[in-house]
Amino acid sequence: MKVRLLSLCALLxxxxxxxAVIETYEFSTPALEARYQLLSEELRCPKCxxxxxxxxxxxxxxxxxxxxxxxxxxxASDEEILEFMVARxxxxxxxxxxxxxATAVLWLAPLILLLAGVAGLLLILRGRRDGAASxxxxxxxxxxxxxxxxEKDA
Amino acid sequence: MAPRLKxxxxxxxxxxxxxxxxxxxxxxxxxxxSALIDxxxxxxxxxxxxxxxxxxxxxVIGEPALFNxxxxxxxxxxxxxxxxxxxxxxxxxxxxxxxxxxxxxxxRWLRELxxxxxxxxxxxxxxxxxxxxxxxxPETYLVDAAGVIRYRHVGVVDDRVWRDTLEPIWREVxxxxxxx
Numbered sequence: 593m594k595v596r597l598l599s600l601c602a603l604l605x606x607x608x609x610x611x612a613v614i615e616t617y618e619f620s621t622p623a624l625e626a627r628y629q630l631l632s633e634e635l636r637c638p639k640c641x642x643x644x645x646x647x648x649x650x651x652x653x654x655x656x657x658x659x660x661x662x663x664x665x666x667x668a669s670d671e672e673i674l675e676f677m678v679a680r681x682x683x684x685x686x687x688x689x690x691x692x693x694a695t696a697v698l699w700l701a702p703l704i705l706l707l708a709g710v711a712g713l714l715l716i717l718r719g720r721r722d723g724a725a726s727x728x729x730x731x732x733x734x735x736x737x738x739x740x741x742x743e744k745d746a
Numbered sequence: 747m748a749p750r751l752k753x754x755x756x757x758x759x760x761x762x763x764x765x766x767x768x769x770x771x772x773x774x775x776x777x778x779x780s781a782l783i784d785x786x787x788x789x790x791x792x793x794x795x796x797x798x799x800x801x802x803x804x805x806v807i808g809e810p811a812l813f814n815x816x817x818x819x820x821x822x823x824x825x826x827x828x829x830x831x832x833x834x835x836x837x838x839x840x841x842x843x844x845x846x847x848x849x850x851x852x853x854r855w856l857r858e859l860x861x862x863x864x865x866x867x868x869x870x871x872x873x874x875x876x877x878x879x880x881x882x883x884p885e886t887y888l889v890d891a892a893g894v895i896r897y898r899h900v901g902v903v904d905d906r907v908w909r910d911t912l913e914p915i916w917r918e919v920x921x922x923x924x925x926x
Contacts, residue, residue: 639882650881652872655875656876659876679781680878680879681879682779682780
């Protein structure tokens with residue numbers, strides 16, 4: 593019984609490791625490998641839209657990683673590789689799309705929101721300062737009277 | 747800003763946000779614009795599923811046709827298959843791109859379920875798939891007589907998809923071919 597249990601445990605341990613394995617590639621120079629890492633993190637998996645191809649197990653990501661490896665070893669530049677991918681899968685495939693008419697909103701929105709926030713903040717701050725200084729003479733007199741009245745509870 | 751108007755600011759923000767969210771309800775986040783619309787069908791040299799002879803781009807263009815990316819591992823393709831057969835029976839030429847599949851399994855599939863395809867291009871490594879921007883099966887490309895991709899449908903082609911989207915473009919492409 594004990595032997596059977598033990599062998600069952602051993603069997604379970606073995607199967608744990610047979611899960612998803614992302615293949616590894618050999619590179620002729622470390623520089624190529626570094627570019628492979630960068631590019632595979634920057635390219636988006638077309639099938640599983642919130643993952644890059646480095647993280648994704650989808651067959652299409654495997655294909656794109658293989659192509660990336662081939663093209664890097666063949667001496668393609670980063671721009672050439674990105675162009676190749678964009679020509680097939682559209683700007684979508686880049687996590688940092690090129691700046692053009694269609695992506696202008698995407699790129700400029702953070703800046704516009706930041707400026708709007710700063711403008712709003714300035715308006716509010718100015719409103720506050722003006723408010724403090726904008727007591728009429730009547731208000732001033734009333735305030736002075738209130739301040740001079742001895743408090744009953746004291 | 748007048749204090750009275752300021753009170754409406756949250757309402758205004760809500761309306762704008764609700765407008766965007768409402769629009770979002772009718773958008774399909776999986777639908778990607780194809781980069782290949784109005785571009786020529788990519789060149790390839792692959793083999794035919796039926797007899798292993800060489801097939802290239804020139805062998806499959808010349809008249810308007812559908813190019814259907816399918817595989818035996820693709821469950822939706824099985825659902826799509828009867829409709830493709832009906833389309834083929836009604837005279838629409840369909841070429842198959844057997845995507846990352848095993849030849850024997852694919853041939854058996856066609857024997858058992860019927861063969862709606864003019865010919866099947868074996869794309870075992872998915873190279874033609876990458877050139878077409880395929881990211882899953884089934885996908886269907888509508889190619890005109892000049893070999894230019896006019897439309898791409900991702901997912902199952904059924905009666906509704908054909909009537910609402912593909913058929914109008916198909917008629918347009920046919921009419922274009924008949925002009926002198």
